[in-house]
Amino acid sequence: MTLTVGSALPDFEAISSHGPMRLHDWLGGEWALIFAFKAMSPTCSTEFAVLETLHKAYEACGARVLGVSIDMDETVSAWLGDLRDALDCTPSFTLVNDPSGAVPRLLGFIDETASQASLYRTALLVAPDRRIAMTLTYPVTNGRSFSEILRTLKAVELTAQRKVATSSTWTDGQPVMLPPSLAQEQAEAMYPQGVKVLRPYLRIVAQP
Template sequence: MEMNDMGITPTLPRLNEPAPDFEAITTFGPMKLSDYRGKWVLMYSHPADFTPVCTTEFIGFADAQEELAALNVQLLGLSIDSVFSHLAWVHAIQEKFGKHVPFPIIADIDMKVSRLYGMLHPAASNTQAVRALFIIDPEGIMRLMMYYPMTTGRNIQEVIRVIKALQTADAYKVNTGANWQPGDPVIVSPPKTVVAMDSPNQDVTCTDWYFCTKTLPE
């Protein structure tokens, strides 16, 4: 792979493969990604501390902390700033907006994690990580990656919806369709034989032989 203008060979984790482990300093002290094995991890990067769009995102994730904790999710923030900058920004958010940031923020000043996770996009910025978001399951497997431009903040409720969809898919071995919300019908795998196609399960509703749904128990 060609090197970019920063002399860095870009890397990108891949879905359904182990998420790269790393060690880092955070606002909660030293950590390793593997420390959170057994939890879902939601790690997201922001371009810089003390910037307005990033501030709205941290407030949004702080507001969602309780709901995410109930889903066994560990939040991790990250930017290419020092831990001292992070601490000052957290204090400012508390002082100016009345919001406590109850999760660690990784100080990636050497860009180690940003490089490992493909967060550096030179066409967007040579000095900041883009708005990347990663969801890693309790086994340490990468399950979802999202990238946003510098100008656009994330939809926190969509992130929560995706986590619930992933957890539902794992628990019931089903798929979830567009705009799925908890309580909506889920999509079941199509039949693989003629006998199965002609004799669908009683709890399954089929619009066509390949498109069958069912309602999960509450």
């Protein structure tokens, strides 16, 4: 199953690191980051270390964090011990381990072309309406930037609430752009502090 932007997020029940969970109930109408991981992986080890330092920042944005693997609980437990000892990292976000592959497959994380069970290095941002707001897939040899995903989370949260667009380097508090569909007269009424017009399709305002 392939999930793309706008797809409805499937539901599932599982035993997580924080106890039994039903995905849609766990979401609770909040934003969420759901990502695939592989225990005993060098790239995932560094990803977990970084993500744990950013976990509170995700929570401050009203987003929950869930990692999903196809590893056995015992394997993940041993790996988490390694992370604690080697990287001083004790993840506080929720984990689901499903050796059967049912949950990762439901989320589109399984590489069906691999000769052995393997996960794509995929991350999903899920909106409060339980639809996919962003998908990101990296090669297994390259770690994902959870700082960039956090930046994207802030951007999609903003654009979900306001009729604006963000640049490739936008960060929270910086100017934003207006969509071409918004008439200039409306734009000036909505942003009396000023609309900088570089081109009819390229108009910049302060972040609302």
